[in-house]
Amino acid sequence: MAENVFIFGAGASKDAGVPLMNKFIEEGLALKNKKISPTEKIDFDRVDQAITSLNNSLYSKINIELINIEDVFGLIEMGRLLNKLPGYENAEKIEELRKSIIKFIVVTIEQKNLFVHKEGKIASAAKTYAEFAGKFLRNMYRNNISFSAITFNYDISLDHSLSFYGIPYNYCLPHSKNKIKLIKLHGSINWGICSKCKQIMPIDFTKFFTKFRPSLQPGLSPDQIPIRIGSKIGNFFHSGGCRAKLKDIPLLIPPTWNKTDYHHYIKVVWKQAAIELSEAENIFIIGYSMPETDLFFKYLLGLGTINPIKRLRKFWVFNPDRELEKRYKNIKGLGIEDFQFFSSTFKEAIEGIPLEYLAKS
């Protein structure tokens, strides 16, 4: 358990280049004629057409406009479960679209979340996460101040920066051992799924870079290098397990979707999140807007923070959108000594949490 728990939402990865949910489709589709391969273009075109046709058929019926990538992804998952999606005549077509939207998300994240290349290596961590892990977390780690991180994000900015600064972490999947927990509630672009036994198999950076050494491609500037760990996931195997090949798309879970469909994959991860929350002394929430639709998080927070013997001391929320303060105030509940809302970005948040304020374990 850790006394300090950091919770990250999409806002935290904004500085690292990952588009926010409501800009994701637009910024992703803008890559279509620039950075992507012909096979990726097929997926991008399929997603583009699907959004147009779903918007046409849904807007006239239920007045829903699909702008947010979470909504589109969630709707396609729903269509897959019900085997019904307007314009898609059968299960194969829906499944094909589902794969395409996952690839669209993976490729967009990879092409937006860029790193510095130097002498055959990645020589930087993602923006702001670099300061967070390099200064802040490394200090905590050295001073034995316990912490864990829970994230809603698919990108590998936090994972990579921990790895970059030599802080060992553990995804709380079966067989993970390190002390610092990095809990990814919605999966991750580097989490493969075994094609045979369906277990989750995360690929770490050492393994990835051994197989795919970072290289400078013509026309790419050395500070604009993607880490294509999600796109290449199908090149790895379920090592230490049944040794079968991994599927060619990673495990990504749509945020707005009823998560029970994924339960068998990721129950251990959610369980660990609840344990971390119940044992935390301080919770810091960074860049997470807590959409009204994400009841899952409210329940998790509600159930997780019930602990008769431990009182939650700090519950600090960092988000530039001041409007969110009300939303958080509504759920903070009883028993928190110190609720504060800071209308600040991730960068300002790091500067705003002085180390000496954090509980020593």
Ligand SMILES: [Zn+2]
């Ligand atoms: Zn397997």
